[in-house]
Amino acid sequence: MISIVIIGLGNIGTHLYKAFNSADGFTVSQLYNRTQNKLNAFPKALNSTTDLSKLIEADVYIIATSDDSIDTISSALPFTNKLVVHTSGSVPIHALANKNRKGSFYPLQTFSNDTPINFKEVPICIEAQNTSDLLVLQNLAEKLSNKVFHITSEQRKSMHLAAVFANNFTNHMYYIAEQICKENNVPFTILSPLLKETAQKLDSLSPYNAQTGPAKRNDIGTIDRHLKELTNTSYKEIYTAISKSITNTYEKKL
Amino acid sequence: MISIVIIGLGNIGTHLYKAFNSADGFTVSQLYNRTQNKLNAFPKALNSTTDLSKLIEADVYIIATSDDSIDTISSALPFTNKLVVHTSGSVPIHALANKNRKGSFYPLQTFSNDTPINFKEVPICIEAQNTSDLLVLQNLAEKLSNKVFHITSEQRKSMHLAAVFANNFTNHMYYIAEQICKENNVPFTILSPLLKETAQKLDSLSPYNAQTGPAKRNDIGTIDRHLKELTNTSYKEIYTAISKSITNTYEKKL
Numbered sequence: 001m002i003s004i005v006i007i008g009l010g011n012i013g014t015h016l017y018k019a020f021n022s023a024d025g026f027t028v029s030q031l032y033n034r035t036q037n038k039l040n041a042f043p044k045a046l047n048s049t050t051d052l053s054k055l056i057e058a059d060v061y062i063i064a065t066s067d068d069s070i071d072t073i074s075s076a077l078p079f080t081n082k083l084v085v086h087t088s089g090s091v092p093i094h095a096l097a098n099k100n101r102k103g104s105f106y107p108l109q110t111f112s113n114d115t116p117i118n119f120k121e122v123p124i125c126i127e128a129q130n131t132s133d134l135l136v137l138q139n140l141a142e143k144l145s146n147k148v149f150h151i152t153s154e155q156r157k158s159m160h161l162a163a164v165f166a167n168n169f170t171n172h173m174y175y176i177a178e179q180i181c182k183e184n185n186v187p188f189t190i191l192s193p194l195l196k197e198t199a200q201k202l203d204s205l206s207p208y209n210a211q212t213g214p215a216k217r218n219d220i221g222t223i224d225r226h227l228k229e230l231t232n233t234s235y236k237e238i239y240t241a242i243s244k245s246i247t248n249t250y251e252k253k254l
Numbered sequence: 255m256i257s258i259v260i261i262g263l264g265n266i267g268t269h270l271y272k273a274f275n276s277a278d279g280f281t282v283s284q285l286y287n288r289t290q291n292k293l294n295a296f297p298k299a300l301n302s303t304t305d306l307s308k309l310i311e312a313d314v315y316i317i318a319t320s321d322d323s324i325d326t327i328s329s330a331l332p333f334t335n336k337l338v339v340h341t342s343g344s345v346p347i348h349a350l351a352n353k354n355r356k357g358s359f360y361p362l363q364t365f366s367n368d369t370p371i372n373f374k375e376v377p378i379c380i381e382a383q384n385t386s387d388l389l390v391l392q393n394l395a396e397k398l399s400n401k402v403f404h405i406t407s408e409q410r411k412s413m414h415l416a417a418v419f420a421n422n423f424t425n426h427m428y429y430i431a432e433q434i435c436k437e438n439n440v441p442f443t444i445l446s447p448l449l450k451e452t453a454q455k456l457d458s459l460s461p462y463n464a465q466t467g468p469a470k471r472n473d474i475g476t477i478d479r480h481l482k483e484l485t486n487t488s489y490k491e492i493y494t495a496i497s498k499s500i501t502n503t504y505e506k507k508l
Contacts, residue, residue: 011466066471067473067475067476068473068475090468090476090479090480108444108445108447108448109447109448109451110448110451110452110455110464110466111466117451121447122447123444123447125444147444147447149444151440154438155438155439155440157483158434158435158437158438158440158483159434159435159438159440159444159445161434161480161483161484162430162431162432162434162435162440162442162445163431163445163448164467164468164480164493165427165428165430165431165434165493166427166428166431166445166448166449166452167448167449167452167466167467168465168466168467168468168469168470168500169427169492169493169496170424170427170428170449170452170453171452171461171464171465171466172461172465172469172496172499172500172503173419173420173423173424173427174419174420174424174453174456174461174464175461175462175465175503176416176419176499177416177417177419177420177461178416178460178461178462180412180413180415180416180419181412181413181416183412184408184409184412184413185409186405186409186412186413186416188416190362190377190379190401190403190413191362191413191416191417191420192456192457193362193363193375193376193377193401194362194363194364194377194417194420194421195420195421195424195453195456196450196453196454197363197364197371198364198420198421198424198425198453199424199428199449199450199452199453200450201364202428202446202449203446206432207425207426207428207429207431207432208429208432210364210425210428211422211425211426211429212265212364212365212421212422212425213418213421213422214344214418214422215422215426216422217320219321219322221321221322222321222344225344226344226415226418229411229412229415230415234495234498234499234502235499237495237498237499238423238492238495238496238499239418239419239423241488241491241492241495242423242426242492244488244491245426245430245488245489245491245492246422246426248488249426249429
């Protein structure tokens with residue numbers, strides 16, 4: 001039985017707690033959060049604390065706090081030579097304090113507190129400094145997910161950047177689309193099948209081959225009309241920058 | 255039995271042909287394409303032509319050509335007072351020549367020749383100049399799809415612009431993500447569940463509430479690291495423009 005302490009109960013920490021809780025072979029022995037109010041949402045029977053000096057003995061400590069606090073928190077841990085991992089996509093494992101054994105346990109998915117996640121389909125990227133720690137993490141990850149990858153800090157950093165484009169920026173495209181619909185009394189739900197198909201299509205086509213639209217055709221008439229229609233300066237800038245990049249991509253390669 | 259002539263056999267024309275062909279209540283009486291080679295891919299028994307002057311009598315003529323040629327082709331039609339519709343998202347119906355009754359039949363989906371489409375889920379936006387023509391189009395649309403909307407030219411134009419963001423630009427985000435993965439020997443398929451979840455999430459959350467990532471948190475440290483990591487100038491510009499817009503969105507409203 002592997003014992004786990006989760007440090008930080010934001011989106012990722014909470015989803016990890018739920019996932020560990022419904023899987024076999026390990027136990028969440030303690031939860032830490034800086035403030036008490038988040039802890040109140042968890043079962044009372046669970047050992048929980050707002051004081052790092054009161055962390056108890058466990059096999060793995062998972063730091064699921066904001067990127068900026070990983071350094072401080074890992075330095076403040078009241079023990080040495082334990083396996084301490086963080087869940088950040090963009091922070092290398094060497095950012096963890098030297099006094100413990102370092103690792104990473106990065107679930108590559110978008111987490112919102114309200115939306116349940118099927119963890120079996122979530123790729124989990126793991127990294128450790130030695131083989132036995134890597135095996136512990138692999139054991140842990142395979143209980144949660146069917147998709148476990150060994151990924152170096154360098155690869156994880158670039159994957160996180162790729163995910164910013166594929167998830168954060170994509171979501172902002174949805175947001176802009178919704179704003180345009182609202183301004184023109186068109187229900188945003190009309191676009192819903194299109195959004196899903198755009199993501200689904202990648203099962204059979206590369207993004208290069210899936211591209212359509214005025215920028216790909218270098219259809220300057222339509223692009224100009226669209227730019228006139230957009231009143232928001234930020235949206236105009238985004239439209240111009242992406243269209244230019246699409247046009248370049250296909251000019252180059254054709 | 256409603257008879258249909260499809261003019262232009264690009265992605266949309268071809269998908270419409272397949273959809274009409276597998277539904278009841280109407281018949282595709284003729285296909286037109288500018289060049290013969292596209293026509294060769296269709297059943298020989300079908301009446302087809304490369305000569306607009308040879309178009310035969312039908313109830314509805316669907317112009318599924320490029321936006322720029324809708325004007326020319328509708329002017330060249332060898333008849334008057336027939337129902338002529340186009341399938342363009344961005345062209346108003348008044349762009350069709352005056353000699354026929356005008357309408358629009360716009361399936362809002364991304365079409366690639368190789369990927370089969372479940373038309374039942376594709377929103378079809380229709381518009382006509384009089385009620386009886388609108389009913390013909392509605393009859394046609396409802397045979398193909400469960401989602402039929404009456405949309406004005408003005409609304410359709412803005413919906414098309416929204417779709418450029420939600421589909422074309424989103425796909426380019428995927429493309430950039432794939433390039434970043436390739437450069438760093440990370441399999442792009444790791445991102446696949448994330449892409450799907452990003453679109454799926456909108457069933458339960460608005461894009462405003464679904465947003466995550468460094469730009470939303472105004473996490474300048476991570477944004478700077480990402481900009482340093484990006485070597486492609488176009489990608490840097492896109493990263494900057496979208497991040498600025500996300501940060502503005504949440505600054506304004508918080």
